[in-house]
Amino acid sequence: MFLKRLSRGYLVGKDPNAPLFYREEGNKKFQKKDYMGATVLYSKGVSHSRPNSEDISLCYANRSAALFHLGQYETCLKDIVRAQTHGYPERLQPKLLLRKAECLVTLGRPHEASQTISDLESNFAAKPTLAASQFQVLQRTLCRLKVKVQEKENLTETSPAALTKALEDMDLREENEQISSTSSSVSLCTDPLKGRCLVATKDILPGELLVKEDAFVSVLNPGEMPPWHRGLESKWDTRATNGDLYCHRCLKHTLAPVPCDGCSYAKYCSQECLQQAWDLYHSIECSLGGLLLTLGVFCHIALRSTLLARFEEAGKVINKLCGEITNRDTCLPESKNLAQILSYDLGGESKNKGKTVETPIPGCDINGKYENNYNAVFSLLPHTGNHSPVHKFLCALSVSALCRQLEAASLQAFTTGLRSSKLKAAAAPVLYPELNIWGVAMLRHMLQLQCNAQAITTIQQTGSEKNLITNSRQVRLATGLFPVVSLLNHSCSPNTSVSFISTVATVRASQQIKKGQEILHCYGPHESRMGVAERRQKLRSQYFFDCNCPPCEREKQRPSQGPGREAFCCHRCRALLQGYDVLSCGSTSCTESVSRDHLVSQLQDLQQQVGMARKLLRNGELERAIQLLLGCRHAAESFLLAEHSVVGGIEDDLAQAYAASGDWEKSAAHLQKSLRVVEVRHGPTSVEMGHELFKLAQIFFNGFAIPEALNTIQQAEKVLLVHYGPWNDEIQELQKMKSCLLDLPPILVGPNQ
Numbered sequence: 001m002f003l004k005r006l007s008r009g010y011l012v013g014k015d016p017n018a019p020l021f022y023r024e025e026g027n028k029k030f031q032k033k034d035y036m037g038a039t040v041l042y043s044k045g046v047s048h049s050r051p052n053s054e055d056i057s058l059c060y061a062n063r064s065a066a067l068f069h070l071g072q073y074e075t076c077l078k079d080i081v082r083a084q085t086h087g088y089p090e091r092l093q094p095k096l097l098l099r100k101a102e103c104l105v106t107l108g109r110p111h112e113a114s115q116t117i118s119d120l121e122s123n124f125a126a127k128p129t130l131a132a133s134q135f136q137v138l139q140r141t142l143c144r145l146k147v148k149v150q151e152k153e154n155l156t157e158t159s160p161a162a163l164t165k166a167l168e169d170m171d172l173r174e175e176n177e178q179i180s181s182t183s184s185s186v187s188l189c190t191d192p193l194k195g196r197c198l199v200a201t202k203d204i205l206p207g208e209l210l211v212k213e214d215a216f217v218s219v220l221n222p223g224e225m226p227p228w229h230r231g232l233e234s235k236w237d238t239r240a241t242n243g244d245l246y247c248h249r250c251l252k253h254t255l256a257p258v259p260c261d262g263c264s265y266a267k268y269c270s271q272e273c274l275q276q277a278w279d280l281y282h283s284i285e286c287s288l289g290g291l292l293l294t295l296g297v298f299c300h301i302a303l304r305s306t307l308l309a310r311f312e313e314a315g316k317v318i319n320k321l322c323g324e325i326t327n328r329d330t331c332l333p334e335s336k337n338l339a340q341i342l343s344y345d346l347g348g349e350s351k352n353k354g355k356t357v358e359t360p361i362p363g364c365d366i367n368g369k370y371e372n373n374y375n376a377v378f379s380l381l382p383h384t385g386n387h388s389p390v391h392k393f394l395c396a397l398s399v400s401a402l403c404r405q406l407e408a409a410s411l412q413a414f415t416t417g418l419r420s421s422k423l424k425a426a427a428a429p430v431l432y433p434e435l436n437i438w439g440v441a442m443l444r445h446m447l448q449l450q451c452n453a454q455a456i457t458t459i460q461q462t463g464s465e466k467n468l469i470t471n472s473r474q475v476r477l478a479t480g481l482f483p484v485v486s487l488l489n490h491s492c493s494p495n496t497s498v499s500f501i502s503t504v505a506t507v508r509a510s511q512q513i514k515k516g517q518e519i520l521h522c523y524g525p526h527e528s529r530m531g532v533a534e535r536r537q538k539l540r541s542q543y544f545f546d547c548n549c550p551p552c553e554r555e556k557q558r559p560s561q562g563p564g565r566e567a568f569c570c571h572r573c574r575a576l577l578q579g580y581d582v583l584s585c586g587s588t589s590c591t592e593s594v595s596r597d598h599l600v601s602q603l604q605d606l607q608q609q610v611g612m613a614r615k616l617l618r619n620g621e622l623e624r625a626i627q628l629l630l631g632c633r634h635a636a637e638s639f640l641l642a643e644h645s646v647v648g649g650i651e652d653d654l655a656q657a658y659a660a661s662g663d664w665e666k667s668a669a670h671l672q673k674s675l676r677v678v679e680v681r682h683g684p685t686s687v688e689m690g691h692e693l694f695k696l697a698q699i700f701f702n703g704f705a706i707p708e709a710l711n712t713i714q715q716a717e718k719v720l721l722v723h724y725g726p727w728n729d730e731i732q733e734l735q736k737m738k739s740c741l742l743d744l745p746p747i748l749v750g751p752n753q
């Protein structure tokens with residue numbers, strides 16, 4: 001397990017031998033579509049260069065050029081400033097200033113642009129460093145820019161569109177007094193069987209925001225390296241993982257990350273995030289990078305939680321706890337003592353008979369308030385008795401490896417700190433005497449994570465740049481701990497939807513919730529994705545409980561052989577086939593029968609063919625892909641129900657292939673068939689349905705089918721609003737499409753709208 005992670009080959013620590021082929025600006029000719037790759041390449045250069053060196057300033061400058069070509073002017077400007085603060089060479093200044101002026105003009109900031117132009121002119125007058133021919137080009141560009149500036153100066157300056165405002169604008173209608181980050185429509189209760197739970201205190205409508213909670217702690221998942229595909233010449237590795245594309249602190253997507261000064265792994269969206277991360281945890285994590293990557297995300301979260309606890313009053317939780325236990329049982333050997341802290345159930349009932357319990361609900365403070373803090377995190381159940389011995393052993397091993405390294409690092413920081421007054425890891429020496437307690441706390445967090453870790457997801461566009469059509473899919477971006485979201489219990493058919501902006505989780509009602517009903521979310525095994533047996537097995541092995549939600553109870557009463565929609569049908573009359581080893585036609589007038597083995601192997605063949613077609617599609621061989629997919633669909637019709645997920649997948653692929661070849665009408669026809677499968681499987685108001693409707697709206701929009709597009713946009717908006725709220729990217733896109741269509745002259749829109 002460890003070796004596999006290591007072989008991923010992250011370079012942690014600056015690598016002085018990293019190839020600096022990205023030095024000279026302009027000596028690599030990138031084609032337009034390669035600018036994306038170029039930003040990745042220069043980001044890698046930035047990560048491996050020392051701060052305040054010519055190398056790093058050139059990398060920033062080169063990345064600004066790539067960003068300029070990508071139309072990312074705001075980000076380009078930031079990189080220009082970075083290049084300059086890291087000592088960009090004087091002789092190259094004119095190029096950079098020119099780019100800056102172009103950006104400012106395009107962004108509609110004419111005053112700043114004309115300031116930059118006059119800087120450029122005086123810079124040039126003072127030290128004429130360019131050749132005559134270059135000088136002429138520069139002069140011409142300057143003239144052009146000046147004209148543009150004058151044009152823009154007559155218009156009003158536009159304020160930069162700040163989408164980050166989204167979070168502030170999105171508010172709980174009325175904040176709960178008992179539970180932080182929660183609406184007043186719910187309250188915290190305890191149930192002898194389920195433990196803590198949230199219950200509606202009034203009738204809740206679909207789409208109502210119930211919880212908006214920032215993660216107590218989150219750690220970016222490093223992500224897998226995507227497979228090689230031909231982009232730039234193969235000696236330049238332009239592949240990027242999540243670790244290269246998202247801020248390690250706030251998880252925002254960024255094309256121009258700022259790396260940590262001390263390692264090549266941690267990267268941030270801005271100097272502010274870099275500083276925050278350093279102050280809160282990275283000063284200690286920085287030297288542990290390689291080990292943390294090896295040990296995995298859970299171990300990383302355990303460490304970071306403990307580091308964050310230092311900044312809170314609740315950091316005393318552990319100390320207090322240790323004090324309580326040692327006072328009570330002073331004769332306990334140390335090992336037993338530690339075991340008690342590990343499995344200690346804060347405010348637990350029967351186990352601590354001698355102790356009076358002041359807090360009625362675990363995790364609450366003495367006033368009964370439950371907050372997003374370390375006290376609440378510490379109270380999450382570790383399920384010490386349920387984990388397998390192997391799991392517990394591996395957790396302990398990881399934590400002790402981490403402790404040893406921490407000890408070594410803090411000793412080193414202490415001794416170098418004595419010698420030089422410039423003490424970088426100021427917190428480290430303080431850390432040393434507390435290591436034992438920290439180890440115990442980290443082990444407790446490791447054990448908590450199996451049941452309490454929350455995946456932070458995002459919708460990511462996939463597909464190569466040369467393909468017009470990209471697919472979007474949900475990816476796990478990071479793992480975090482959300483003490484309030486953790487209060488929600490599981491249902492295989494939940495009444496809420498969870499989504500994320502940056503590190504903030506939002507929980508919305510996905511249907512009407514009556515007063516007194518419990519607020520539930522799905523831990524993963526959803527009714528529409530797995531059969532009852534598989535769900536129950538998953539929940540038992542990972543979360544240690546037997547689900548008795550309504551769908552589970554219902555399916556337990558009438559055990560069916562797998563989800564009905566995934567069944568086979570008779571090739572003669574298309575009626576449902578029934579039975580176990582040998583299936584016979586359900587229609588009374590038909591005598592067809594067939595063995596299950598035969599059907600299963602037929603399905604496997606089909607899936608293989610579909611896989612081949614997808615490969616063709618990815619490589620842009622559209623005609624061959626379409627032929628193969630049409631064959632697959634014909635084969636599928638002979639033995640699968642129309643609502644079978646494989647049939648839906650084939651229709652979706654066909655829609656994609658036709659869209660890529662510009663045949664929007666055929667694309668829409670196939671997508672509508674795929675949509676019907678999604679509707680049957682997930683329901684008409686499901687988030688899956690929302691994504692499909694969004695795709696269909698895009699197809700209609702591109703195909704200029706205006707009434708259909710407007711109609712579909714409206715449906716998609718309605719579904720997505722309930723799950724995500726108004727600030728979702730897809731909803732924003734839908735609104736742009738709508739206003740674009742409504743701006744068209746009425747003669748084009750037709751009489752229907």
Ligand SMILES: [Zn+2]
Nearest residue numbers: 247250269273
């Ligand atoms: Zn950030």
Ligand SMILES: [Zn+2]
Nearest residue numbers: 260262263286
């Ligand atoms: Zn670092």
Ligand SMILES: [Zn+2]
Nearest residue numbers: 492547549552
């Ligand atoms: Zn269930």
Ligand SMILES: [Zn+2]
Nearest residue numbers: 570573585590
């Ligand atoms: Zn039949």
